Amino acid sequence: xxxxxxxxxxxxxxxxxxxxxxxxxxxxxxxxxxxxxxxxxxxxxxxxxxxxxxxxxxxxxxxxxxxxxxxxxxxxxxxxxxxxxxxxxxxxxxxxxxxxxxxxxxxxxxxxxxxxxxxxxxxxxxxxxxxxxxxxxxxxxxxxxxxxxxxxxxxxxxxxxxxxxxxxxxxxxxxxxxxxxxxxxxxxxxxxxxxxxxxxxxxxxxxxxxxxxxxxxxxxxxxxxxxxxxxxxx
Amino acid sequence: xxxxxxxxxxxxxxxxxxxxxxxxxxxxxxxxxxxxxxxxxxxxxxxxxxxxxxxxxxxxxxxxxxxxxxxxxxxxxxxxxxxxxxxxxxxxxxxxxxxxxxxxxxxxxxxxxxxxxxxxxxxxxxxxxxxxxxxxxxxxxxxxxxxxxxxxxxxxxxxxxxxxxxxxxxxxxxxxxxxxxxxxxxxxxxxxxxxxxxxxxxxxxxxxxxxxxxxxxxxxxxxxxxxxxxxxxxxxxxxxxxxxxxxxxxxxxxxxxxxxxxxxxxxxxxxxxxxxxxxxxxxxxxxx
Amino acid sequence: xxxxxxxxxxxxxxxxxxxxxxxxxxxxxxxxxxxxxxxxxxxxxxxxxxxxxxxxxxxxxxxxxxxxxxxxxxxxxxxxxxxxxxxxxxxxxxxxxxxxxxxxxxxxxxxxxxxxxxxxxxxxxxxxxxxxxxxxxxxxxxxxxxxxxxxxxxxxxxxxxxxxxxxxxxxxxxxxxxxxxxxxxxxxxxxxxxxxxxxxxxxxxxxxxxxxxxxxxxxxxxxxxxxxxxxxxxxxxxxxxxxxxxxxxxxxxxxxxxxxxxxxxxxxxxxxxxxxxxxxxxxxxxxxxxxxxxxxxxxxxxxxxxxxxxxxxxxxxxxxxxxxxxxx
Numbered sequence: 001x002x003x004x005x006x007x008x009x010x011x012x013x014x015x016x017x018x019x020x021x022x023x024x025x026x027x028x029x030x031x032x033x034x035x036x037x038x039x040x041x042x043x044x045x046x047x048x049x050x051x052x053x054x055x056x057x058x059x060x061x062x063x064x065x066x067x068x069x070x071x072x073x074x075x076x077x078x079x080x081x082x083x084x085x086x087x088x089x090x091x092x093x094x095x096x097x098x099x100x101x102x103x104x105x106x107x108x109x110x111x112x113x114x115x116x117x118x119x120x121x122x123x124x125x126x127x128x129x130x131x132x133x134x135x136x137x138x139x140x141x142x143x144x145x146x147x148x149x150x151x152x153x154x155x156x157x158x159x160x161x162x163x164x165x166x167x168x169x170x171x172x173x174x175x176x177x178x179x180x181x182x183x184x185x186x187x188x189x190x191x192x193x194x195x196x197x198x199x200x201x202x203x204x205x206x207x208x209x210x211x212x213x214x215x216x217x218x219x220x221x222x223x224x225x226x227x228x229x230x231x232x233x234x
Numbered sequence: 235x236x237x238x239x240x241x242x243x244x245x246x247x248x249x250x251x252x253x254x255x256x257x258x259x260x261x262x263x264x265x266x267x268x269x270x271x272x273x274x275x276x277x278x279x280x281x282x283x284x285x286x287x288x289x290x291x292x293x294x295x296x297x298x299x300x301x302x303x304x305x306x307x308x309x310x311x312x313x314x315x316x317x318x319x320x321x322x323x324x325x326x327x328x329x330x331x332x333x334x335x336x337x338x339x340x341x342x343x344x345x346x347x348x349x350x351x352x353x354x355x356x357x358x359x360x361x362x363x364x365x366x367x368x369x370x371x372x373x374x375x376x377x378x379x380x381x382x383x384x385x386x387x388x389x390x391x392x393x394x395x396x397x398x399x400x401x402x403x404x405x406x407x408x409x410x411x412x413x414x415x416x417x418x419x420x421x422x423x424x425x426x427x428x429x430x431x432x433x434x435x436x437x438x439x440x441x442x443x444x445x446x447x448x449x450x451x452x453x454x455x456x457x458x459x460x461x462x463x464x465x466x467x468x469x470x471x472x473x474x475x476x477x478x479x480x481x482x483x484x485x486x487x488x489x490x491x492x493x494x495x496x497x498x499x500x501x502x503x504x505x506x507x508x509x510x511x512x513x514x515x516x517x518x519x520x521x522x
Numbered sequence: 523x524x525x526x527x528x529x530x531x532x533x534x535x536x537x538x539x540x541x542x543x544x545x546x547x548x549x550x551x552x553x554x555x556x557x558x559x560x561x562x563x564x565x566x567x568x569x570x571x572x573x574x575x576x577x578x579x580x581x582x583x584x585x586x587x588x589x590x591x592x593x594x595x596x597x598x599x600x601x602x603x604x605x606x607x608x609x610x611x612x613x614x615x616x617x618x619x620x621x622x623x624x625x626x627x628x629x630x631x632x633x634x635x636x637x638x639x640x641x642x643x644x645x646x647x648x649x650x651x652x653x654x655x656x657x658x659x660x661x662x663x664x665x666x667x668x669x670x671x672x673x674x675x676x677x678x679x680x681x682x683x684x685x686x687x688x689x690x691x692x693x694x695x696x697x698x699x700x701x702x703x704x705x706x707x708x709x710x711x712x713x714x715x716x717x718x719x720x721x722x723x724x725x726x727x728x729x730x731x732x733x734x735x736x737x738x739x740x741x742x743x744x745x746x747x748x749x750x751x752x753x754x755x756x757x758x759x760x761x762x763x764x765x766x767x768x769x770x771x772x773x774x775x776x777x778x779x780x781x782x783x784x785x786x787x788x789x790x791x792x793x794x795x796x797x798x799x800x801x802x803x804x805x806x807x808x809x810x811x812x813x814x815x816x817x818x819x820x821x822x823x824x825x826x827x828x829x830x831x832x833x834x835x836x837x838x839x840x841x842x843x844x845x846x847x848x849x850x
Contacts, residue, residue, distance in 0.1 A: 048416060070415035079416070086413045088406045098402050103418040107399060151418065273625055275765075324824045330624050331569045335772060336823040338765050343816030349809030451809070452762075459636045459761055466629050497644035504637045511630050512616035 001026040001186050002047070002078075002155055007056035009046040016042040018210040019056065024155065029177070029187040031197045031218075033231070034207035040190040041083050043207070044157050047188075048080045049073050060155070075103055077154035081161060085144040089133025093124055093143055096132050100150025109152065117146040120176065138169040145176065155186045162193040174200045194231045198222050242492065244371040249488030251373065251381040253481035255442060258384035259457065260464040260476045261391060262435030266314075268471030269408050269428045272322055272333045276341035277436060278458030279348075280317075284310040284440025285449045286348055289357050299361070307437030314433020315426050322429070323422075341454070348451040356448040363445070380442035387438050388477065391431075395473075404428055408471065460487075460500070463507045483507075532685065535678045544677050548684055550790055552745060554783030555688040557770045558695055559738035563731055564768065565776045567623070571764050572613070572631025575638040576606045576736045578759025580743025582642055582649060585657045585753060588671070590648065595657075595672035599744040603737050609634070610736035611729065618728040632761060639760035654754025657747065672748045680749050687745060688783070691738060695779050698731065769819050775829025784831045789815065 002024040010016045016039040024030045032040050045051045047058055049070040058065045060076045068076065079100075087096050097117060101110045118125040121142040127135060132143055141161055148156055158177065162170040170193060178200040181187045191197035198204060198218040205215040206227065214226065221227050263277045274280075287309045291302035321340055325333050363375035395401035403419050404427070414421045447453065464483055468475025483503050491499030534547055560573050583602030587593035593601075613634055617627055642649050649655055660671030667674040674680055747753045756762060766789075774785025793811040800810065826833045 050412075050415065069420070071418050071420040074416065074418040082413055082416060086410055088409045090409055091402065091406055095396075095402050095406075098399060099406050099417045099419075102399055102403060106418075148416075273629075321820055321824075328823075328827065331567075331628070332823050332827055334569075334625060334628060335768065336820055338769065339816050339819030339823060341765070341816070342769075342812055342819065346809035346811075346813035346816055350813060455761055459632055462629055463633055466626065470625065495644055497640045501637055501640045501644065504633045504640070507633050508613070508630055508637075511622060511626065512620055515620050515622050515626060 001028075001061055002188065003059045004043075004047070005057050005059075007043075007046060007058065008054040009042055009051055009056075010054060011042075011051065015054065016210050017046065020207070020210070020212055021056075022205050022212060022215070024186060024188050026154075026186055027181075027184065028203065029181040029189065029201040031201040031204040032188070032190045032207050033192070033194045033197060033204050033221075034213075035231075036192065037209075038207045039210040040192075040207055041159055042210075044080060044083075044159050044188075044190055047073075047157060048078065074151055074153070075105070078157065079148040079151050079153035079155070080157040081141075081144045081148045081159060083159040084163065085140045087132035087135075087140055087143055087147070090131055092129050092131055093135070094128045096143055096147050097124075097150050100147035103151050106151045110150070113150050113152060117149055120149075120179070121146055137165050138173070141165060141169075141173055142176075145173075145180075149180070149185070153185060155188065156180065158187065158189040158191075160190060160192060162191060162196060170196055194227070240370050242489070244373075245489045245492035246485065247371070248373065248377070249485040250481065251377045251484075252488055253484030254381035254384040254388075255377075255439070256460065256464055256484050257477045257480035258387050258435065258442070259439045259461045260468070260480055261388055261473060262432040262439070263461055264465045264468070264471060264473050264476045265391070265404075265435070266428060266432040267465060268473065269404055270318070270322065270326075270425055271330075271408075271471075272326075273337070273462065273465075273470070274317070274340075274432070275334060275337040275458070275462070276317075276344055276454075277432075278454035278461055279341050279344040280310055280313055280433060280436040281440045281443065281457075282348060282449070282451065282454040283313060283344055284437040285444040285447075285453070286352055286357075287437075288441055288444050289352075289359060289449055292359060293357070299359070303441040306440060307434050310437030310440060311430045311434035314436065315430040317433070318426050318429035323425075341458075345451050345454065352449075352451070354451060356450050358448045359444055361445060374446065376442075376445035380446065383438070383442055387435065391435065392473075400424075400427060404431075460503070463504065467507055467510055528689075532682075535681050541677060544681060546790060546794060548677065548681055548749065550783070550787045551681075551684045551688045552742065552749065553770065553786035553790065555684070555691040555745075556739060556742035557767055557774070557782030557786050558688075558691040558779075559735050559742060560767045561771045561776045561782045562695055562698055562738070563735040564771055566728075566731060568728065568732065569624075569628050569768065570631040570735075571628045571761070571768065572634035573735075573739050573767050574635035574759040574761070574764035575609060575631075576739035577743040577746070577763065578635075578638045578642060578755065579606045579609060580740030581747040581753045581758045582655075582743075583740075584672075584744045585655050585747050586648060589655070589658050594670050595744065595748060596670070599672075599741065602740050602744055606736045606740035607733055610732050614729050614732040615725070618725040618732075632764065635760055635764045639755045642755040642759060649755075652755055654752055654757075656752050659751075673751070684745060684749070687741065692779055692783075694734060694738065698734065699779070769815075771829075772827075773819065773822055773829055775832030775835075777828065778831050778835055781829050781831045785829065788830060792818075 004020055004022050006019045006021055008015065008017055008019055020043060032043060034040055042051065046053055049065060049068060060078060063076065065073065065076065088099065091099070097114055098110070101107055101113060106113070123139055124142055124146055127139060132140065135143060145161070161173050161177070165173065174196050177187060177189060189197060189201060198221060201218055203215065203217050204221050206213045206221070259281070263274060267273055284306050287306040288302050291297040291305055292299050297305070317340065321336055322333070325336050365372045365374050366378060395405055403424055407414055407421060407424050411421055460483065464479045465476050467483070468477070468479035486503035486506055487499040490502040535544060556577065560570065563570055580599070580602040583605055584595045584598035587598040587601060588595055613631065617630060622630060643651050657673070660668040660673050661675055666676055667679060743758055746758065770785040770789050771782045772785070773788055774783065775781030792815060796811040796814065822829070828836060
């Protein structure tokens, strides 16, 4: 579904990604794991065109995203839950969800999709009229995921959904990601919390200093000495 | 000594009527500031252009008044969009004070353009509506109409901002511009739409003012300052605050003008403004 | 070279320019002085839209005291200066203490200039309201001049008086520019917290500069009233003249000493030049100069934010440093 070939990207003179290639197949859930500063967020920003590619190519369902404007990426079926959630703090939960279905094609199914999101996250339904800035961290993450789902994406990009959340909440968010994937949305998730994320995804890539170091199924990676020593502390 | 003064009551009621109009006047400016973060010093001059547009179409071209007004609103809305494209866009990343100043250049330009086109003589529509008397009090009909239309305009704008997708995006963009593309929103387009909407509100204000006042190229200077001050008083970009400030200002002008003289009403309002700035620099209702 | 230019300028009245051109030169110097006064604040990020207030206080103090109480303009000028200084403190102190900057400072000062204009209009029984006021003449008995009343019928006297004041203005500008306070203020205009943390008293420094600027501007108002012998609220106070000062400086360049003067010269020459060039057409289109002026302001701020002189000196510096590099 999504393919990256030799992607290089960065900010100004600082290069963060050096020839990254990866692939996400339809229906899969894939994680990109790695330490802080490895370039994980840059990777997602490059896919969403929030930053320009220095070199390489990103294709979605065989179509290159090269000449797609940042605000048109979502129309290609890619929605992103950005780092730190980035809700609109002075809009209500419902209005945040409305922003998620800003696309004309999504507006028609707004009601239906909103009910679906409320089914997934009943907490959001309770808080629907509350300002997003007043939600707890976990609720904000739910709202951010819900907002991204409003456009009925084929591919959902998640940037560090566990950041700053209590372990028990991280678990429930991860379960939710698994459920979303099971319902047919392809998921690409970027995470530092390697132990938790490998429990729910099919495959993962290890990104270090802007390069893919290794990749494999979750089971393989969990078993690999490299990962166990460096990241799981075993 | 009389406790209840019927003329004081009249002044208070007139103040409320004026407040509605001032609320509409400041709404567009506030909207633009809230979204784009630039104060259009020339906002009152856009209203002046709108007044001339209505005058030109109705008096010179003999259009029906309502058609002339509709066209006037559309014209100023277009002017707002052009203003953003050609004046504001090039300085979006410049120093805030340069953004303020560039709109000041537009102020001089619009004033001069109006003088070139219409001269410096006072013009008016020649529409004279009779005053409305209630008991001993009398009110000008254009003021009552202006009040009602202004309140309706504010309400419609409010509904647009809270109920529609575009309106929600307009509010959202001021809270987090960088992620707007992730929602499928093109920020540039929202800016142009907001500027056009601000222009349309200026056009509507123009239609209401032209019923009450003579038109003159410098008329913008007479209500421009008060419009900015209302926005600042309410907390720039805070539309609810702006509405409240409009009614407060209007009372100062109307009641102060009734007790002393009209200029003193304005003086009191401006001094009040300065005092509030020292007391609450973020505006009456502004958050920190 | 500087002195040669000054000597050339000082000789202006003897070039046989005639009254009209001499008048233009005087106006250039007068407005150059006023713009310079404004830029002392403006260049440090204190963009005031309220200098019309100081100009108006100066002009009206002197004329009102003379007309109603027969107070000599010399004392009237002093009163105007004191009043301006008071107003500057009353507005400046809270502004700086509560850190009202940028837009907000501009708009607070805008309110101040409007208050001044409205008060002048409202006191129409004393001031003549929007019709303006003329100082009672002291030159009735064929006197060509009266030092006590600060009235001179000879433009040459005015030329030298205003030349001296203008030079003094430039001197103050450079003094503030070179003095310690400038370093302090530059730090302030960029990073207020940082300036405070290295022990600079931000409020006091800002207030000091504001006081100088206000006092100088009000002297400009006095000179304007005495030279023109006619003032009205629109030309010496309110938003119009206040914005005109800001823009004059922007056009010339506010970071170089002669920038404001260049702005004044440019503005005046533009309007006079257009008037001459367009001849009769100008009478038909009285606001053409203002239209072109407005358009140029917009273009200036977009393309030449440093002003004419600022851009020119930058280019010159780049040019000469490139040449120096080439020589090496």
